[in-house]
Amino acid sequence: MQDNRIATRDDDEIDLIALARGLWAQKWLILAITLLVTAGAAAYAFLSKPVYEAKLFIMPPTQNEIAELNYGRGKSTELETYTIKHVYDVFARNLQGESLRQTFFNEVYLPSLDESQREGALDRLYERFSRQLVVKGPGKDTPDRFSVTVQIGDPVKATEWAKAYVARASEAAEAELVKNVTTEASVRARNLEQRIVSLRETAQRIREDRIQQLREALKIAEAIGLTTPTVNSSAAVDITVDTGSKMDYQRGSKALAAEIKTLGSRTSDDAFIEDLRTLQMRYNFYRKLNVDPELISVYRQDGSVEVPGDPVKPKKLLIIFLGLAAGLILGGFAGLARDIWTRDSLKAKGIG
Secondary structure (H helix, E strand, C coil): CHHHHHHHHHHHHHHHHHHHHHHHHCHHHHHHHHHHHHHHHHHHHHHCCCEEEEEEEEECCCCHHHHHHHCCCEHHHCECCCCHHHHHHHHHHHHCCHHHHHHHHHHHHHHHCCCCHHHCCHHHHHHHHHHHEEEECCCCCCCCCEEEEEEECCHHHHHHHHHHHHHHHHHHHHHHHHHHHHHHHHHHHHHHHHHHHHHHHHHHHHHHHHHHHHHHHHHHHHHHCCCCCCCCHHHHHHHHHCCCCCCHHHHCHHHHHHHHHHHHHCCCCHHHCCCHHHHHHHHHHHHCCCCCHHHCCCCEECCCCCCCCCCCECCHHHHHHHHHHHHHHHHHHHHHHHHHHHHHHHHHCCCC
């Protein structure tokens, strides 16, 4: 049993020695294939068009940067204030939206291509564009941070595209938020205007009813020949103050006629409507409310974006190293195959 193990180990050693001798015999073939593959990899590494990467990181805005949106909002106005999360969510939705990507593809990416490059199918061009411009959402370590990465052959253009894409998303988000604010203000103004109109109509009806009451009281006073208030001055004052009294005729026909004339010639009841001026002030505020987009920022750039100096593709050293490794492997297989074929040929001729 031990002799068999020793014999097997000796056979393995002989096979390995024979294999090493065979590979050494084919060393020039292995070297030639290795150099050829390595040269091809080096040619690809140095002749391939370099690709530069520009990356822009985005964070939520500060409370001060969205303060313009909350002008005139709060508990006293029955309009909820905009939170940082709400504003940033609107921006993130626009940043990741397909409409923005398609617009950028049509207005920026396609015009940058040569005529020969634009001859391909649009879906393939769009797929290529989607690989070159990537929007990455928040991660576990950075739950609020987005990134926009652009990989193209021009480092300056890569930086410009990253900034332009984020700027377009910001403009779209700001326009949406400003529209929401102005729409809410417009609705609020219309509601206040309706309340003002309703109060004025109510005041006019009350005044007309009061004139009718005074006219009936005047008829009674004239019928009994009462021209001045009766009893004493204090009673007269009490009767005058109590304008809703059914004893208005006791004020006398002169006072009643004067009040009827005054109420009939009144052109506006605004001065006698409670809280009207407050409502008018709020109405004018919401009607004239304007939000300046220049004072709004829906995101905050995390760090600066510099023009990349070194390309991210191709990785020359890695490609050459992989080419060398692949050349050695291919050369080894080729050398081994040639050695086996040579030995089989010699055996067939009765030489081995």
